[in-house]
Amino acid sequence: MIDFDRVTVHYADHGEPPLRDVTLHIPEGELCLVAGRTGTGKSTLLRAINGLVPHFTGGTLHGTVTVHGRDTRSHPPRDLADVVGIVGQDPLAGFVTDTVEEELAYGMEQLALTPATMRKRVEETLDLLGIADLRARPLRTLSGGQQQRVAIGAVLTNHPQVLVLDEPTSALDPTAAEDVLAAVTRLVHDLGVTVVVAEHRLERVVQYADRLLYLPGDGTVVDGEPAAVLTDIDLVPPLIELGRVAGWTPVPLSVRDARRRAADLRQRLTSAGPPPPRPAPDAVPVLTARKIVVRYPGTVAVAGVDLDVHPGRVVAVMGRNGSGKSSLLWALQGSGPRQGGTVTVTGPDGTADPASLSATRARRLVGLVPQSPADLLYLETVSAECGQADREAEAPAGTCRAMLDHLVPGLPADHHPRDLSEGQRLALVLAIQLTAAPSVILLDEPTRGLDYHAKQQFAAIVQRLAAAGRAVVVATHDVELVAALADRVIVMAQGEIVADGTTTEVMLSSPAFAPQVAKVLAPQPWLTVDQVTAALTRPGPPA
The missing domain is CATH 3.40.50.300 (P-loop containing nucleotide triphosphate hydrolases)
Incomplete structure (x- = not known):
């Protein structure tokens, strides 16, 4: 059906070809x-x-791609x-x-x-x-x-x-x-x-x-x-990592296969004791929202939501598509519609509602990375975007670029932001927003388009921000990210909060939002491979 015969694709001024002498049959x-x-x-x-390559995207294609008997060079x-x-x-x-x-x-x-x-x-x-x-x-x-x-x-x-x-x-x-x-x-x-x-x-x-x-x-x-x-x-999902830790050969590809092999692992984890609880939050919230209402024609997107966000904490907002997650984040940030309710955020210059401030002052209180990050990119090169971010945030030169390299190392400085992949654009906008280091950071689907390594780097950056006292709110469908990163999980449905608790409480009680490790090891309270690895390598009690 699909044949690649010695295919090489090269883009001018883009370094090494992304495909080199590829031959395969699907x-x-x-x-x-x-x-x-x-x-x-x-x-x-x-x-x-x-x-689309090369008729639309440009570049040079060597070799032949044939689909259902049609050569893409002539079709x-x-x-x-x-x-x-x-x-x-x-x-x-x-x-x-x-x-x-x-x-x-x-x-x-x-x-x-x-x-x-x-x-x-x-x-x-x-x-x-x-x-x-x-x-x-x-x-x-x-x-x-x-x-x-x-x-x-x-x-x-x-x-x-x-x-x-x-x-x-x-x-x-x-x-x-x-x-x-x-x-x-x-x-x-x-x-x-x-x-x-x-x-x-x-x-x-x-x-x-x-x-x-x-x-x-x-x-x-x-x-x-x-x-x-x-x-x-090394680019594998949590289930494969768990199989490697447990010594399963061959590695399981489904939760069902893993559960069939997990009896011995559950026994070892029972002997090791439960994972340590996460620390309690600071008593004073940095963001307080009361009775937030967001309406669109014919739709109530957010229906009277109350929310407190504490410094040093990562809060995940989850829920099905259309449940109101993005609308809530935009209302908290101040530039989105809000037909009712109040928001107050405490920053270095005092407490205020971001909606009442200029864009520059509001950004120092609350930063938002939207679902479509390209909307925030307007300069000609990656380097120009990073430099502008440093100037707007009054940060030392190179701060934004260093943040970007943590997410996607080696992104060429002279590339146009619109020529980047979705994941690369997301990483660039994330770096731009994090450069300002606001009191509260709102991230709407921040790992969309990021591979496992980039997500680990992203999680490490968010954890450092939380450790420095920043509050982070992440709206996401990525249950594996939430399991590894969040202190608290909020689940929304039809514009309302229907569940609110610690990450372990919420994720273990909901099959839809449980990560792979939890599904394999249920009813034990394990969420991530890191937790399992730490438990298995924990020194036992003295004899």
Whole structure:
């Protein structure tokens, strides 16, 4: 179905080629997972499948990419539209209509399908992805996760033979991600669709994959069965790390397989004692919000929420897509809509409501990294953005650049921010906001597009900020990040807080938000591989 024959892709002035002499074959009806660190060439590989590389992105392609017998050099993307469907990292950038139903039908209109066929496929796709209630909604009013499901649906209505997905679950809550992956798996198993997925959250996809393509960053591609490839690489999900700590061979790819082997490990952990509790918070909050209300036409996004955030603490806000997480963060930051309630934040210059201050003064109280980080980038190079961040924050020169190197080392200073991958742009905006070191830092899906190593670096930076007395609020669907980082978890639904407690309390009581380690070792209170490793290496009591 898909053949790469000695393919090399090179971009002018971009250093080493992201793909070098790549030869591989992906047969019909396989789910192929593409993994690798941020910026190693995953998106380039995906875009080569439908001819976006080099017809749209530029650069030089040597070798041959053949899809369903068509050479992408002589067949640009428009000539492959009936065969290949592709969903990029930024769904909103790919929309061409105004409403959900129109977007689902647009591709079929370009293929000249009959109205009856289009109507039938639209209804099937609305039900398949669970978005029937959104059919008349304007696309720009949807949450990031809802937009992502619509983008996938707009491709599925064309019934492509090859489906290419770039970070398809990055903005989805755990339940929605499982629903989307179940739908994709049905396409593979029941209809023989070939699916190629690039995903950083391997824990969500690897158990469904028939093969794994790993890009180590030197232009080559390691091709093999998932269990075999994951044995020899360091970019692995928590379940694989747990298997290595426990000495399981071969490593398990699913929670079910791991639980079958976990009896001995549970016994060893029982003897080691429970993980130590996290310290209690400071008594005086740095941010106090009361009766926050945010309304949009026809929707109450935040319904009278009360929230206290303490210095030195990391609070995770979780909940399904559209539950009000982002609206709450924007209301706390001050520049978003707020129809009711009060917010007070204590900073070096006193206590104030960020909404009542100028943008410069408010930023010293509360910093926000939005879901679409590119909205905050406006200069010509990475270096210029970092320099401007240093000046606005009155920080020593090089502060922002050093922060960026902790997240994605080696990002070229002369690259245009719009030419970066989604993960690289996110890291740049995160570094810009952290440079100002405000009293409260709000992060909306901060790890979207980041690989495991970059997430570890991000977590280390957030922990240092918390240790220095900063308060951090993270709205995220990344349960593994929350398990490792958060002191407290808040779960929202329909604009209200439905759960609020310590990370252990909330995550162990909710199957939807439990990390992989908790699912394997339940009912024991373990959340992360680091906790398990520390317990197993803890010295025993003296004889």
